[in-house]
Amino acid sequence: MYKAGIRQNTLARTLGINEAYLSRIMNGTREPGAELQQQIAIALNENTEWLFQRSKVDVSPLTAA
Numbered sequence: 001m002y003k004a005g006i007r008q009n010t011l012a013r014t015l016g017i018n019e020a021y022l023s024r025i026m027n028g029t030r031e032p033g034a035e036l037q038q039q040i041a042i043a044l045n046e047n048t049e050w051l052f053q054r055s056k057v058d059v060s061p062l063t064a065a
Contacts, residue, residue, distance in 0.1 A: 004044045015039055 001011060012019040015036070024030035032040065041048040
């Protein structure tokens with residue numbers, strides 16, 4: 001959104017969704033359907049796959065050396 005110069009509330013309004021729902025999508029607690037993913041990508045002028053790729057993060061505890 002920063003790169004596109006669009007505020008979160010403006011994007012939510014453009015997409016016709018609640019700003020809280022968009023926030024949940026952005027922080028990863030909600031997964032939008034394919035149609036909404038496409039709408040978000042178009043609004044941000046980005047690639048859908050890039051926007052919604054998931055990376056696995058290792059969260060195992062650090063061990064003392």
